[in-house]
Amino acid sequence: MSFAFLRKKAGASVILMKAVCLTGRALLASIIARPKVLLHSLPLNTQPAPYLDPPLFLLPDHEDDAVEPGSADGETEELNFAAPPYPDFQAGELSRHALTLEQVNREWETEERGFEPPPPHASAPQGVEASAASATFPAQPDPRELMPVGWSRHLFLTGQLPSGTYNRFLSDYESGGGQSDEAHYEQYYFPTRLCELDYHDVAAVNQRCQSICDLWDRLGTLTQKRREALERTDKLLETIDQLFLEFAKRSAPFNNWMEGAMEDLQDMFIVHTVEEVQSLIAAHEQFKATLPEADAERQAILGIHNEVLKISQSYGIKASIINPYSTLTTEELLNKWEKVKKLVPQRDGALQEEMSSQHAHERLRRQFAAQANLIGPWIQTRMEEVGRCSMVIGGALEDQMTQLKQCEHVIVAYKANIDKLEGDHQLIQESLVFDNKHTNYTMEHIRVGWELLLTTIARNINEIETQILTRDAKGISQQQMNEFRSSFNHFDRKKNGAMETDDFRACLISMGYDLGEVEFARIMIMVDPNGTGIVSFQSFIDFMTRETGDTDTAEQVVASFRILATDKPYILVEELRRELPPEQAEYCILRMPPYSGHGAPPGALDYTAFSTALYGESDL
Helix, strand or coil: CEHHHHHHHHHHHHHHHHHHHHHHHHHHHHHHHCCCCCHHHCCCCCCCCCCCCCCHHHCCCCCCCCCCCCCCCCCCCCCCCCCCCCCCCCCCHHHHHHHHHHHHHHHHHHHHHHHCCCCCCCCCCCCHHHHHHHCCCCCCCCHHHHCCCCHHHHHHHCCCCCCCCHHHHHHHHHCCCCHHHHHHHHHCCHHHHHHHCCCCCHHHHHHHHHHHHHHHHHHHHHHHHHHHHHHHHHHHHHHHHHHHHHHHHHHHHHHHHHHHHHHHHCCCCCCCCHHHHHHHHHHHHHHHHCHHHHHHHHHHHHHHHHHHHHHHHHCCCCCCCECCCCCCCHHHHHHHHHHHHHHHHHHHHHHHHHHHHHHHHHHHHHHHHHHHHHHHHHHHHHHHHHHHHHCCCCCCHHHHHHHHHHHHHHHHHCHHHHHHHHHHHHHHHHCCCCCCCCCCCCHHHHHHHHHHHHHHHHHHHHHHHHHHHHHHHHCCCHHHHHHHHHHHHHHCCCCCCEEEHHHHHHHHHHCCCCCCHHHHHHHHHHHCCCCCCEEEHHHHHHHHHHHHCCCCCHHHHHHHHHHHCCCCCCECHHHHHHHCCHHHHHHHHHHCCECCCCCCCCCCECHHHHHHHHCCCCCC
């Protein structure tokens, strides 16, 4: 049952009870008076309604004494019935009982005809004599004066007044307009008239009249109480309506807030730093600070609902009243509130767990950064050191080889730090940490730098070894090697250990080569067979060795004999005959002077003096 329907029904009940009062007074007054009323003499509807039985509440309660239509039996029975049910009369409805009342009046007229004098004879006196003769019996009242509800109200009830006038009649009744009915009631109070006429059964009539009056008074009291109860109920329902409206106004925003809160509390968060987690925790703490205010709002909303229940229980209003302004119920609000309360600690736990994870990630970042910030510069330093060893001008190649070997040993020993950094990087990858603001070095940079360092040191060592072998095989002196290195470094503008094509051309021009395009292209094919456009130092040495190989010098010859003599300042005859062809050996033995230095065995020969004399640099 909807709340609006109850209010409407309560208001209709008040009007209905007032109609009962008005109709009941009219009918009871008709029963008490019992005049000889001929309703057919009244201006009723032109088309009378068909015969219908009188309303049930006009009949006695006892089935044995029920009044049959068209009879007047049971007129002295006492009416011991309770308050009549709510009639639902409409305008014109009383006209259907007109025939019944007319028949009853005819029977009353027949019974009372015995009390009337016979009609006057035709020769009876007329005028004053007739008036005096008729004064013995009371004059019949005007039917309009016998209407206990008033003539205009009778016209309305019988359908002879237009609809809409009932409210005015009801207003007159409530404001005391029914006093005229009381005047008619007192004026035509028949027990008094019967006493005046010495009616033989006046006591029974008086008793019956008194019981009907008492019943009428009781009906009026019950009607008043009913009206007051309905008015109170209407006010209560109006109060409940206001409470329902207030409940709807406050519950809808609160429900939306709880739904948004549940969505936020269950939202997945993706963070990468401790600062981001701290911002989420701060926002969550601000949300928790609003929970007491939200709880107060929840209690206020529940208080409105409890007030409705209290009013319903106190005044017996059905508990099945539905709020017409909202589909939300307190059960839904309570369930959502409990879910919010459960999600808050879960969110706390998730944020704290994420904070611990981010702290662990931060430790890994700092640990990796501490090592990477050391390894990166160390690799850069070693690269520069290796480059300096390779570019040194002056000094023996063997000394450069020794320095490079030492650098290689240090680099290989440092590999343990690289392995440890690889382990830290693996932990970072497993923790899904992809950024590190504490260092500019990544593991990829470290790997590339480390591999480049190993490759560079190995290449430089290989180049030095190749230069040594070339020098020994070609008989190039250290001075020549230094000159080649100096020329190469001068034209290596990028200082990356390689000359570009234009740099190599400039180097050749500075050394006295006047080459055309065809000749230069032939040389480039020799020094750059892969067509990379660069000339390495080793290729440059090979080219210069070939170009200077046809013109031996005294130093080259001395160096060659020194190799044969195993670095001794002299050479023996047996060594010459063992290392050289017989003709060359005999040529050298005949022309090589004896060695005059200290500590030489007998027969030792001076190959330095022989080489100098051979190339015209001294007299042999």
